[in-house]
Amino acid sequence: MWPAFLDRYSGVPLYYQIQQHLLEEIRSGSWKAGRAVPSEQExxxxxxxxxxxxxxxxKSLCNLGAAYSQHGKGTFVSGLKFEKNFRQVLSFSEEMRSRGTRPQSKVLQFRQAESDNEVAEALHIGLGEKVFVLHRVRLADSSPLCVECxxxxxxxxxxxxxxxKPRMSLYKCLLENYGMQIDFADEVAEASLAxxxxxxxxxVPKKAPVFRFTRTAYLRNGKPVEFVRSVYRGDRCKVVNRLSRRMEFSGERAKL
Amino acid sequence: MWPAFLDRYSGVPLYYQIQQHLLEEIRSGSWKAGRAVPSEQExxxxxxxxxxxxxxxxKSLCNLGAAYSQHGKGTFVSGLKFEKNFRQVLSFSEEMRSRGTRPQSKVLQFRQAESDNEVAEALHIGLGEKVFVLHRVRLADSSPLCVECxxxxxxxxxxxxxxxKPRMSLYKCLLENYGMQIDFADEVAEASLAxxxxxxxxxVPKKAPVFRFTRTAYLRNGKPVEFVRSVYRGDRCKVVNRLSRRMEFSGERAKL
DNA sequence: AGTCCCCACTTGTATAGACAACTGAACATA
DNA sequence: TATGTTCAGTTGTCTATACAAGTGGGGACT
Structure with missing residues (x-):
């Protein structure tokens, strides 16, 4: 079926090379949903x-959602479009580009201020501690998508x-100047009126439907770095979410 | 620190017993955020x-989000309220109960119909194939929260x-009668007006802000089972989301 | 003081082998 | 025919070991 493709001296872990190879077979569609992936033995x-x-x-393939295992039977292609499988934390610029639209933003304000209650709590800092406040309008293909603070x-x-600099990605700036890489974020969305x-x-017209987001972004170690309030046009934005029951081998599940 | 607590003959996997024990220490707060978890050696x-x-x-502890590892340094408590860490697929009844509110629902309709375009695509069935349509109003503490179809x-x-039966949980019914257990779901939310x-x-008043959800629920093998359109009151509902950059050892990440 | 090297400790990757538990089919039995 | 058994194939758990690679500190040298 496949020839030997492993490079033992490339520095890339073997399991990762294998995972990528299997992923490619699935991604390209040559292995259809439900098809058995080669067994561990094989x-x-x-x-x-x-x-x-x-x-x-x-296992790493399963963690990505591209496959699933069944005890005693085998491992199978999951038949999900796994691009959508887990939402990544993308900066606005990255996210827009990944959708093929041109991102822009207009800075309304960039100043220092004292943290209010909500900000202090989210960022784990003292009430009134100094924070940068960056207020921007975000555009996609030259038309406004959201207001962000x-x-x-x-x-x-x-x-x-x-x-x-106003043109650059904030996340990129944080990474390059301070080594801070955003790893994950919590987001809360509300439905509201403009x-x-x-x-x-x-x-948009007054009282048009909008999403009101608050979002806290963290480093890998769980330290909060950024707190954002934003308002998205309801007619240009959807929130996609994957809910999952899976966790690492919950004993309860087996007994159901 | 801790005595030996493992039961080698209980049938519960050792790693799972250990994971649960560590989880308990973290959950209870005796191990604070940032503290080093005992090393693999130890x-x-x-x-x-x-x-x-x-x-x-x-590793399973990390997958749950309760801790994170750093190559060469150790494994540390992540300092997240990990109850919120991953949203589970809960049935309406479960979700309400887990928040301590009393769930109720009123069935408006329960009939058979032919699938429309969107339904057919979501459920991977033919256009016009018969589906059950269950139209309900969902109440929390006796006041309406959403309309669900x-x-x-x-x-x-x-x-x-x-x-x-109108009083029972649909998910429970599917599980008990057909062995179908919902494992995960995809949800799309839009902001809109009632x-x-x-x-x-x-x-609520006409044109009040609402969330419009569409949700497809799947079995473990990726088979779609349920497609739901629902409308939630904007003033009684928030959508919580965790975005993550993590995946199983992306080579790119190391090189950044 | 600073710089480099080495060492102990950590997690990451990989191997080889063992047994348990589950599945499904082929087979034997009643 | 129906039922139970056996068996090969699969994933799940566990052990013991080895080496690679990253981190941080202490010590030697400059």
Missing amino acids: IAQRLGVSRMTARHAL THIPVRLCPELQKKF TAEEARLLR | IAQRLGVSRMTARHAL THIPVRLCPELQKKF TAEEARLLR
Whole structure:
């Protein structure tokens, strides 16, 4: 079926090479939904790796949502469009580009201020501690999509105001100047109506339907870095969510 | 620190016992955010298991979001309220109860119909194939929260109309009568305004802000079982989402 | 003081082998 | 025909070991 494709001296982990290879077969559509993926045994023999390594590859494939395993039966292609499988934290720029639309943003304000209650709690800082406040209108293909108000503790990046240029991605700026990489974020969405001010900025009628988001973004170690309030046009935005019951081998599940 | 707590003959996997024990320490708050979790070595020695088993326990802990590992340094408590960490697919009844509110629902209609375009596509059935349509108003603490319209292919559970009683959980009914357990779901939310009809059922003013959801629920093998259109009151509902950049060892990440 | 090297500790990857538990089909029995 | 058994194939768990690779500290040297 497949020839030996492993490169043992490339520095790329074997299980990862295997995972990528299987992923490619699935992604390209040559393996259809429900089809059995090669068994741990088979992978191990064919590629000359240990069963545990093959297993690791399959497990990581399952974690991505591209496949699922059944005890005693095998591992199967899951038949999901796994591009949509887990939402990544993308910066606005990245997200727009990944959809093929041209991102722009207009800075309304960039100033320092004192944290209010909600901001302080979200960012785990003291009430009144200094934060940068970056107020922007975000455009997609030259037409307004949302109004965003970002809060970042001054303490974490004291010279942000010098480093940050209006055209650049904030996340990129944080990464390159302070080594801070956003790893995950919590978002809360509410359905609401546009205020007069928001309606003007978004170019929609007053009381048009909008999403009101609050979002807290964290580093890998769980430290909050950014708190954002934003208002999205309801007619240009959908929120996609994957809900899952899965967790690592809940004993309860087996007993049901 | 902790005594030996493993039961090697209980049938419960060792790594799972360990994971649960660590989870308890974190959950209870005795281990604060950022604290180092015992190393693989230490767990292995103290509990008399192999390092790979200890590792398995730690890894599953990380998958739950309760901790994170750093190559060369150790594994640390993540400092997240991990109840909120991943949204589970809960049935309406479960979800309400888990928030301590009393769920009720009023059935408006329960009939058979032919699938329209959107339904057919979501459920992977033919256009016009028979589906059950269950139209309900959902109440929380006796006041309306949403209007829901569920579609389920007749073919999957031909006697659902007999088996299903208005008071019971639909998911429970599917599980007990047909062995179908919902494993995950995709949801899309839009911000919108209530129609006259919806406003009446939800007891809100016309044009009040609402969420419009479409949701497709799947079995473990990726088979779609249920497609739901629902309208939630904007003033009683928030959508919580965790976005994550993590995936199983993306090579790119290391190089950044 | 600073710089480099080495060492101990950590997680990451990989191997080889063992047994348990589950599935489904082929087979034997009543 | 129906039922139970056996068996091969599969995933799940666990052990023991080895080496690679990243981190951080202490110590030696400059």
